Amino acid sequence: MNFLRLVFAVVLPxxxxxxxxxxxxxxLVSILLTLVGWxxxxxxxxxxxxxxxxxxxxx
Numbered sequence: 001m002n003f004l005r006l007v008f009a010v011v012l013p014x015x016x017x018x019x020x021x022x023x024x025x026x027x028l029v030s031i032l033l034t035l036v037g038w039x040x041x042x043x044x045x046x047x048x049x050x051x052x053x054x055x056x057x058x059x
Contacts, residue, residue: 005049013038013045020052 008016017030026048034041 006046009045009049010042013041016045017048020049 005016005019008019013034014027014030017024017027021027030041030044030048033044
């Protein structure tokens with residue numbers, strides 16, 4: 001997980017998810033969770049970025 005996506009995951013979670021996967025169902029989930037509460041949006045964004053990076057072998 002690079003630093004820029006981590007910053008966006010805390011400040012604007014849907015932007016971080018968009019930077020990771022583009023327009024997808026994960027983006028919609030991130031938007032909904034951010035609207036419900038900021039913290040669930042942050043948790044989802046960080047979790048999604050880490051899982052995607054692991055699948056791509058970024059570590």
